[in-house]
Amino acid sequence: MRSLTLPAPAKLNLMLHILGRRADGYHELQTLFQFLDHGDELTFTPRSDGQIRLHTELPGVDHDSNLIVRAARQLQAASGTALGADIQLLKRLPMGGGIGGGSSDAATTLVGLNHLWQTRLGEDRLAQIGLSLGADVPVFVHGHAAFAEGVGERLQRVQLSEPWFLVIAPQVSVSTAEIFSDPELTRNTPAITVRSLLAGGGRNDCQPVVEKRYPEVRNALSLLNKFVPARMTGTGACVFGSFPNKGEADKVCRQLPDHMPGFVAQGRNVSMLHRKLAKMAQEVNA
Ligand SMILES: C[C@](O)(CO)[C@H](O)COP(=O)(O)OP(=O)(O)OC[C@H]1O[C@@H](n2ccc(N)nc2=O)[C@H](O)[C@@H]1O
Ligand SMILES: Nc1ncnc2c1ncn2[C@@H]1O[C@H](COP(=O)(O)OP(=O)(O)OP(=O)(O)O)[C@@H](O)[C@H]1O
Structure with a gap:
């Protein structure tokens, strides 16, 4: 089939x-x-x-x-x-x-x-x-x-800009449930509007808790922060920074130590899954 x-x-x-x-x-x-x-x-x-x-x-x-x-x-x-x-x-x-x-x-x-x-x-x-x-x-x-x-x-x-990101994957797996159950987690950030957010700002409230528990994540953040502002995604362990073009992201990626593998990828507003589905639909209709 x-x-x-x-x-x-x-x-x-x-x-x-x-x-x-x-x-x-x-x-x-x-x-x-x-x-x-x-x-x-x-x-x-x-x-x-x-x-x-x-x-x-x-x-x-x-x-x-x-x-x-x-x-x-x-x-x-x-x-x-x-x-x-x-x-x-x-x-x-x-x-x-x-x-x-x-x-x-x-x-x-x-x-x-x-x-x-x-x-x-x-x-x-x-x-x-x-x-x-x-x-x-x-x-x-x-x-x-x-x-x-x-x-x-x-x-x-x-609709966001679509910069190039360098993502560093510290060699640890962070359990989402463990971070959400940490007593030290900040749980009272005031709500913001999408408009004020898109004008800039925001942070990751899980980051301080993960940095405290996982030195690997802390080290990845301080390494990337030497080049561009670095932030953690979700409950970690990956951290990311954005670059104006692929070449600059690749250059930093090549300098990463073996215990901190990374990859370079572009931010996308429409996911690769939906791009592929749209392409398939076009082929059927052609
Ligand atoms: C942190 C994020 O990655 C942000 O995108 C997600 O909210 C987590 O999503 P996910 O990995 O799909 O998480 P789930 O499998 O739904 O939840 C894992 C565990 O994290 C905790 N959890 C998760 C999401 C949430 N909003 N509150 C929680 O307290 C719960 O203890 C839950 O049992
Ligand atoms: N197909 C799968 N791929 C990855 N993990 C899976 C899968 N199915 C079940 N799991 C379990 O789910 C856990 C979380 O996996 P996942 O890779 O989605 O983490 P994550 O990237 O931290 O997710 P999130 O960003 O949603 O918190 C894994 O540690 C694994 O035990």
Whole structure:
């Protein structure tokens, strides 16, 4: 049967404010998401026997807990399809990096299988299913840079400049749950409007807690700060800085020590997943 290969791009939280804690323990946030033109890649092949089989193993994640498998099963349940899928994953994004690898894999699975299985669920319904898998999944389903509120599910599209970023991935995996449960986390940042945010400013409220717990993250920030203002994304561990062009970002990337691998990627307002879907639609209509 026909296979479909789709990208699962990374995201950056250009800022992340924590406004408070809800009764269910989750935190109210304000964050600005932009995608990177760098990410994982998934290949889906439909099966007629209804089984979901992911053929790529990830260290520390068993088959049935992988967000890809969970997303596929949720879509089966929501749509009632009798089809299954063989899935291959090309993993490029560091896990526990704050660049949304697992969430993006889940979103690409929802969008990709909805297309391949012709289950025809709308984007809002896919985002709703995605939210039950992780707070970051909806923005990847919609695929547009956004100002997010709530736990990340109330999205407002934004048009941002698309600079080149150098992202450093310190060799540690930071647990999101661990950072959100730290008593020292700032949880009372006043709400700001998207307009005042886009005029400049913002910070990452998780950064001081992560810097304190993870010297690797602290060191990556101070190294990058020598060249451009550096900030952490999500709950870490990755840190990023923006450059006016690719050449300057590449130059700093080449100077990184072995224990601090990095990559250069462009910020994108429309995700690679949605660019690819638009291209496929054009080819069909041509
Ligand atoms: C920090 C961000 O990456 C910003 O984009 C996200 O809000 C985190 O999204 P995620 O990795 O998809 O996180 P989830 O898998 O939904 O949550 C992991 C854990 O982090 C805590 N958590 C997460 C999101 C949130 N708004 N408040 C929380 O308190 C909860 O303890 C939760 O059990
Ligand atoms: N397909 C997947 N890819 C990566 N991690 C997965 C996947 N499925 C399940 N996981 C689990 O989810 C955890 C978080 O993974 P992820 O790479 O999304 O972290 P993250 O980049 O910090 O996410 P976020 O930015 O959303 O906080 C991993 O440590 C792993 O245990």
